Amino acid sequence: MPLLPLVxxxxxxxxxxxxxxxxxxxxxxxxxxxxVPKTLWERKIPADARNRxxxxxxxxxxxxxxxxxxxxxxxxDKESEKFHGIYGVxxxxxGGVGPTQLESALAEAGFSAADVTLVINTHLHFDHxxxxxxxxxxxxxxxxxxxARYVARRGEWDWAHRANERxxxxxxxxxxxxxxxxxxLELVDADVELLAGISLRHTPGHTPHHQGVLIESSGERLxxxxxxxxxxxxxxxxxxxxxxVEPLVTLESKRRLWAEATAExxxxxxxxxxxxxxxxxxxxxxxxxxxxx
Numbered sequence: 693m694p695l696l697p698l699v700x701x702x703x704x705x706x707x708x709x710x711x712x713x714x715x716x717x718x719x720x721x722x723x724x725x726x727x728v729p730k731t732l733w734e735r736k737i738p739a740d741a742r743n744r745x746x747x748x749x750x751x752x753x754x755x756x757x758x759x760x761x762x763x764x765x766x767x768x769d770k771e772s773e774k775f776h777g778i779y780g781v782x783x784x785x786x787g788g789v790g791p792t793q794l795e796s797a798l799a800e801a802g803f804s805a806a807d808v809t810l811v812i813n814t815h816l817h818f819d820h821x822x823x824x825x826x827x828x829x830x831x832x833x834x835x836x837x838x839x840a841r842y843v844a845r846r847g848e849w850d851w852a853h854r855a856n857e858r859x860x861x862x863x864x865x866x867x868x869x870x871x872x873x874x875x876x877l878e879l880v881d882a883d884v885e886l887l888a889g890i891s892l893r894h895t896p897g898h899t900p901h902h903q904g905v906l907i908e909s910s911g912e913r914l915x916x917x918x919x920x921x922x923x924x925x926x927x928x929x930x931x932x933x934x935x936x937v938e939p940l941v942t943l944e945s946k947r948r949l950w951a952e953a954t955a956e957x958x959x960x961x962x963x964x965x966x967x968x969x970x971x972x973x974x975x976x977x978x979x980x981x982x983x984x985x
Contacts, residue, residue, distance in 0.1 A: 697713065698712065698713050698793070698796060698797040698800045699711070699712055699713075699797055699800045699801045700713075700969045700970070701801070702959075702970065704907050704908075704909050704912050704913075704914045704959070705889075705908070705909025705910030705911065705912040706909050706910055707754060707755060707756060707889065707907065707909045708754075708755040709752055709753065709754050709755070709907065709914060710752070710753040710754075710755075710797075710801045711750050711751075711752055711753075711961060711969040711970070712750065712751045712752070712753055712794060712797035712798065712801065713748055713749070713750055713793065713797055714748075714749040714750065714751050714764075714765070714766025714767070714783070714792070714793050714794035714797065714823060715748075715749045715766055715767060715781060715782055715783030715792070715793040715794070716746055716747065716748060716749065716780070716781070716782040716783075716966060717746075717747050717749060717767070717779050717780050717781050717782075717819060718740070718742075718744035718745065718746055718747065718779070718780025719744060719745065719747055719779065719780070720743055720744055720745075721733060721734065721737065721739040721743050721744065721745040722743060722934065723933065723934045723935055724737075724745060724747070724922070724923075724933055724934070724935070725925075725926075725931060725932075725933065725934070726931075726932050726933055726934040726936070726939060727930075727932075727934075728930070728931050733925065733931075736923075736924075736925035737923065737925055737966075744780055746780075746966040747922070747923070747964040747965075747966055748963070748964055748965055748966045749764075749766040749767060749783075749793075749819055749820075749963070749964070750961065750962070750963045750964070750965070750969060751763060751764045751765060751766060751794060751797075751823075751963075752764070752905075752916050752961055753798070753801060753803070753808075754890065754907060756887055756888075756889075756890065757888075758809075758887045758888070759808075759809030759810055759887075760803060760807050760808045760809055760810075761808070761809070761810045761811075761812065761887065761890060762808045762810070762811050762812070762837070762840070763811075763812045763814065763905050763916050764812070764813065764814055764820045764821070764916075764918065764963065765794060765811065765813075765820070765821060765822065765823030765824050765836065766783065766792070766793065766794045766819065766820075766822060766823040767779075767781055767783055767818060767819050767822035767823065768783075768792065768818075768822030768823040768824070768825065768826065768836070768867065769783075769792050769823075769826055769827055770822065770825070770826070770827050770833060770864075770866060770867075771818075771822070779819075792823065792826075794823050805836055805837050805838070806837070806838055806839055807839075808837040808839065808840045809839055809840050809841070810840055810841055810842075810843065810886065810887070811824065811837055811840045811841070811842045811843070812842075812843050812844075812886070812890075812892070812905055813842065813843065813844040813848075813868075814902060814903050814904060814905065814916070814918035814919070815844075815845075815848050815898065815899050815901070815902045815903070815918065815919070816844060816848055816849070816852045816863060816867065816868055817862040817863065817899075817919075818862060818863070818864050818867060820918065820919075820963075821844075821867045821868055822864070822867050823836055824836060824842060824867050824868060824871060825866060825867055825868075825870045825871070832866075832870070833866045833867075833870045834870055834874070835870060835871055835874055835876055840876065841876050841877075841878055842871050842876055842877045842878065843877075843878050843879075843880060843886060843892075844868070844877065844878075844879060844880075845879070845880060845881075845892070845894075845901045845903055846879035846880060846881050846901075847881075847900060847901030848899060848901035848902070848903075849868070849879050850901075851899055851900060851901055852868070858937065859899075859937065862935075880892065882894075883903075889907060889908045889909050890905065890906075890907055890908075891905070891906045891908070892904075892905060892906075893905065893906050893915070893949075895917075895918075895920045895945045895949060896938065896941050896942075896945055897920065897932075897936050897937075897938050897939065897940075897941040897942025897943070897944075897945045897946075898918075898919040898920065898933065898935065898936045898937070898938075898942060899937060900937070900938060900941075902918065902919060902920065903918070904916055904917055904918055904920055904949075905918075912959070913956055913958040913959070914958065914959040914960070914961065915949070915953060915958050915959070915960050915961065916961045916963070917960055917961060917962060917963060918963050919933070919935075919936075919963070919964070920942065920945060920946060920949070921946065921960075921962065922962065922963060922964035922965070923962055923964050923965040923966075923968075924962055924965050924968050924971055924982045924984060925965075927950075927971075927973055927980050927981065927982040928979055928980060928981075929943055929946055929947060929950070929979060929980065930943065932946075950973050950980050953972075953973050954972075954973050954974060954975055954980070957972060958972065958973075959971070959972060959985065960972065960973060960982075968984045970984070970985050971983055971984045971985055972985060
């Protein structure tokens with residue numbers, strides 16, 4: 693499957709943001725849509741012969757006066773060929789040889805990993821935090837962004853370290869433990885404004901401590917959804933992933949956020965949509981729809 697544009701950019705007030713495509717993956721469509729019947733979801737995103745649908749791994753780069761900010765980091769370069777095959781990952785490279793898709797996207801936007809000063813993790817699943825670290829020559833892993841501090845939610849850190857049979861396949865310690873060892877990881881306990889106009893927002897359900905990021909400038913607002921609504925097809929309230937550990941909590945997180953986003957006409961970033969990076973959520977009768985922009 694051909695990879696989509698590496699970089700899609702737009703202004704948010706006085707800020708410039710870049711949606712960086714860090715690669716593609718293919719996951720089971722039934723798992724991605726939970727209780728929604730295939731006859732409905734396949735109209736939105738057709739499945740292949742293995743019932744898999746294409747998904748992006750879209751990170752967000754923000755040009756801010758206080759430094760370059762990156763939200764989420766894709767899958768990284770540390771996983772095996774077998775892993776790539778299971779999850780249909782198109783990311784390049786295997787074994788740490790050559791640039792990852794995220795590094796290529798950063799370069800196309802005019803930057804390098806050394807320019808990033810703040811990395812925000814919405815949560816610590818491998819397809820959101822895998823690029824936090826990169827393969828080292830000794831076989832270990834080191835921070836991918838040498839001049840950055842990393843921010844994650846303390847509750848998510850604790851949840852990752854209490855992984856069980858249901859959740860352990862999503863958490864790989866080599867994606868985040870080297871950050872703590874290097875002294876570059878900051879764990880936050882609550883919603884906070886990290887930099888002027890860049891704020892964390894607790895959006896539980898996918899994991900209990902999942903968070904999104906609100907970017908505000910000159911009266912404009914953009915929200916990075918992460919896995920609250922991974923694609924534009926997940927905007928309707930009951931369209932929730934089977935991967936969510938607390939789907940009814942996801943439902944209420946969406947209900948609260950959608951009301952605010954529609955009233956203020958926020959722009960939304962859809963991390964896993966393979967085609968559409970940006971959209972607005974609109975009221976549609978008693979429910980919600982999306983306008984791609």
